[in-house]
Amino acid sequence: MAIHVEHELHKRRLGRNVGLALVLVFFIAIVFGLTVVKVTRGDYEPENSVIQN
Amino acid sequence: MSDASLNTNVQTQEAGFGDYFALLKPRVMSLVVFTAMVGLLAAPVAVHPMIAFASILFIAVGGGASGALNMWWDADIDAVMKRTQSRPIPSGKVTRDEAFAIGITLSVFACIMLGLAANLFAGALLAFTIFFYVVIYTMWLKRWTPQNIVIGGAAGAFPPMIGWAVATGGVSVESILMFTLTFMWTPPHFWALCLFMKSDYKDAGVPMLHVTHGRRVTRNHILVYTLLLAVVAVGMAFTGVGGPIYLTTALVLNGLFIAGAISIWRRDEEVAEADGYKREKSFFGLSLLYLFLHFGAILAEATLAPYGLGGW
Numbered sequence: 001m002a003i004h005v006e007h008e009l010h011k012r013r014l015g016r017n018v019g020l021a022l023v024l025v026f027f028i029a030i031v032f033g034l035t036v037v038k039v040t041r042g043d044y045e046p047e048n049s050v051i052q053n
Numbered sequence: 054m055s056d057a058s059l060n061t062n063v064q065t066q067e068a069g070f071g072d073y074f075a076l077l078k079p080r081v082m083s084l085v086v087f088t089a090m091v092g093l094l095a096a097p098v099a100v101h102p103m104i105a106f107a108s109i110l111f112i113a114v115g116g117g118a119s120g121a122l123n124m125w126w127d128a129d130i131d132a133v134m135k136r137t138q139s140r141p142i143p144s145g146k147v148t149r150d151e152a153f154a155i156g157i158t159l160s161v162f163a164c165i166m167l168g169l170a171a172n173l174f175a176g177a178l179l180a181f182t183i184f185f186y187v188v189i190y191t192m193w194l195k196r197w198t199p200q201n202i203v204i205g206g207a208a209g210a211f212p213p214m215i216g217w218a219v220a221t222g223g224v225s226v227e228s229i230l231m232f233t234l235t236f237m238w239t240p241p242h243f244w245a246l247c248l249f250m251k252s253d254y255k256d257a258g259v260p261m262l263h264v265t266h267g268r269r270v271t272r273n274h275i276l277v278y279t280l281l282l283a284v285v286a287v288g289m290a291f292t293g294v295g296g297p298i299y300l301t302t303a304l305v306l307n308g309l310f311i312a313g314a315i316s317i318w319r320r321d322e323e324v325a326e327a328d329g330y331k332r333e334k335s336f337f338g339l340s341l342l343y344l345f346l347h348f349g350a351i352l353a354e355a356t357l358a359p360y361g362l363g364g365w
């Protein structure tokens with residue numbers, strides 16, 4: 001039985017890897033979006049008293 | 054035959070991305086997403102769309118992770134029941150260890166991320182929900198008592214409370230009532246399924262009510278829980294999340310649901326078997342619509358409220 005380079009197994013592994021890559025890219029986008037929202041609306045700004053000191 | 058021969062059996066068993074995704078029980082996840090979204094949008098505090106989107110996503114991931122842990126623990130039962138034989142573990146595509154690793158990792162990930170994205174209380178409530186579903190329901194109640202689905206139903210009822218907590222950071226009467234709606238809905242929904250699933254649960258040794266107490270008792274229970282559910286569902290119309298749209302929806306749906314439950318209660322097994330459990334199946338179908346439309350009505354009230362149309 002010949003071993004083909006493009007076996008069905010390889011396609012499935014590629015699909016799995018591409019799927020995981022897309023999930024990770026999506027996660028990065030979510031974290032980036034959350035960071036932008038939280039920083040721009042001032043969630044992480046120090047209290048006024050801290051700035052004055 | 055040579056040493057270089059390929060083991061084709063192993064190849065066909067290797068999981069694809071979709072098999073891992075199936076571990077997360079996508080259909081259950083869609084209910085979690087919808088009810089959590091309604092809980093979030095019905096809350097009296099506005100949430101930034103990005104935070105709302107991320108929170109719902111993390112709630113969905115947490116719900117999916119608990120599904121993976123459920124499949125890890127119940128792999129032996131799933132292999133016996135026809136309804137679950139094609140799941141990734143019994144079909145041999147994913148190993149139990151993989152399911153456990155994915156379930157634990159995603160559970161921790163989802164709770165931490167929800168805590169960071171929304172607030173710590175929402176993250177903690179999601180953690181408790183996963184604990185309740187996996188430990189209290191799956192590991193303890195499911196194989197021990199015929200009340201498994203009654204108490205265990207609480208796990209599926211938490212998502213609207215988590216959605217509400219994302220917006221408000223706490224719990225209120227309205228969020229507890231949304232919890233109660235799903236909690237009271239779960240037993241009649243599941244018992245109707247049990248009636249026409251025949252011997253699946255019996256074969257798997259799961260002490261569902263119809264296995265331990267018989268189908269007559271199950272029919273009685275469906276009617277009682279449907280009547281109790283109607284009180285909760287209609288009563289919710291007069292709270293902060295209710296209004297005329299919700300009241301109309303609740304009255305119509307509960308009327309239909311009670312009629313269905315009475316019809317199931319009046320039948321015996323011979324009659325049901327003769328028509329292929331037609332009434333039980335239609336009651337089960339209606340139960341899906343029931344929950345979707347009740348939460349849909351809550352969503353409609355919340356969406357129309359800013360225009361002076363929703364709510365009382």
